Amino acid sequence: MALGSLFDPNLPTGPASDYTGPRPFLSRAQLIGLRALLVVYVLTLALLTATNFRPVGNAVFRLSAMHLAVRLTIGLMGAATGVTFLLLMGMSLHHFFRGHAGARPAGWWLWILVLLNFAGVVVYYLYVIEPEQRALIHIERAT
Secondary structure, eight states: OOSSOSSOTTSOOSTTOSOOSOOOSSOHHHHHHHHHHHHHHHHHHHHHHHTTSHHHHHHHHHHHHHOHHHHHHHHHHHHHHHHHHHHHHHHHHHIIIIIOSSSOOOTHHHHHHHHHTHHHHHHHIIIIIHHHHHHHHHHHHHO
């Protein structure tokens, strides 16, 4: 794992650093924010899936045609979903290739990221990245 934090450039890096172990690249606040983005991400994908059912699609279309707030909400949810996907994909690929603490994740995780895309980044984050980051934050607080 590369020393230094992905999101905190003020942390010491390189061979002159006195820190020798892996450190989390997400803070506790960033983990909470990412969880909130994941909720919006999942709700948006569920809404898009449900609108494939004709009565639900018609109802959503009617609501969005009648109310500006519904249009804005759906638009903001779509924008947040796009940003969340790009964030999760980039973070997952960084973690898989360089940012992992300890042993590299199994090779089949890369296939999950590439083949499942929207669902794969969420699964990789929930099963690999977040538990590792929580453990590193816990270890960092204990010292």
